[in-house]
Amino acid sequence: MQIGVITLFPEMFNALTCGGITARAVQNGLLRLSYWNPRDFADNKHRHVDDRPYGGGPGMVMQVYPLRTAIQTAKQTLGENTRVLYLSPQGRRLDQTGVAYLSQFPHLLLVAGRYEGIDERVIEHDIDEEWSIGDYVLSGGELAAMVLIDALTRWLPGALGHADSASEDSFYAGLLDCPHYTRPEVIDAQSVPAVLLNGNHADIARWRHKQALGRTWLKRPDLLINLNLQPEQQALLNE
Numbered sequence: 001m002q003i004g005v006i007t008l009f010p011e012m013f014n015a016l017t018c019g020g021i022t023a024r025a026v027q028n029g030l031l032r033l034s035y036w037n038p039r040d041f042a043d044n045k046h047r048h049v050d051d052r053p054y055g056g057g058p059g060m061v062m063q064v065y066p067l068r069t070a071i072q073t074a075k076q077t078l079g080e081n082t083r084v085l086y087l088s089p090q091g092r093r094l095d096q097t098g099v100a101y102l103s104q105f106p107h108l109l110l111v112a113g114r115y116e117g118i119d120e121r122v123i124e125h126d127i128d129e130e131w132s133i134g135d136y137v138l139s140g141g142e143l144a145a146m147v148l149i150d151a152l153t154r155w156l157p158g159a160l161g162h163a164d165s166a167s168e169d170s171f172y173a174g175l176l177d178c179p180h181y182t183r184p185e186v187i188d189a190q191s192v193p194a195v196l197l198n199g200n201h202a203d204i205a206r207w208r209h210k211q212a213l214g215r216t217w218l219k220r221p222d223l224l225i226n227l228n229l230q231p232e233q234q235a236l237l238n239e
């Protein structure tokens, strides 16, 4: 997957290659990241990319020309079929379904805004979709873009180790993940559930599924409303 980012702060994205799944995906060539800085396309000698809003009011707005030129330049590299996304608090709220949908595009271009946001004419003319990472306002789109890139990486075939799988993650099948334990078996009088130690894979799978159902019911009952529980799942939940 190839993801380009339009950002005034490309250095922020070093966090993705510090370590972990995203760094490994980049090293293995599963994920290609590239950056374009609107400042490099500014049409003034001070490299300003923002100006005061028409109609007055606080803050500055990112101008059309540097953004549009950066987007067009990026598309020449990534391909004209690149899907262009603007990270914005006004966009569709990101969830696992949204990540799965976006993972189908081989080329994405993420536009990170700053200041009061970007000139509306860029959204009208150059952006395919707006996506939000939650109902709160960040100072810039970079962290939101990194959240999206990280979540997308988990969907890339081969990006997770063979023991892990996105299909075991919370939300994949509409449920939260089951609890996890590791060595030691007992610590401060807290024991690992006995079923996880008996080596019976069917028992363990059943216990994990029951835990996933139970904790979804306790922590996120809203998820169960949209889920068509099978009779055997209903029975597990009622046990």
Ligand code: SAM
Pocket (backbone or CB within 6 Å): 086, 087, 088, 089, 090, 111, 112, 113, 114, 115, 116, 117, 118, 131, 132, 133, 134, 135, 136, 137, 138, 139, 140, 141, 142, 144
């Ligand atoms: N004035 C804008 C509004 O209220 O809709 C907010 C601008 S915000 C201070 C600056 C930039 O941060 C936005 O252009 C956007 O790229 C990014 N941003 C802020 N909150 C976000 C969110 N919840 N999800 C995605 N991006 C966000």
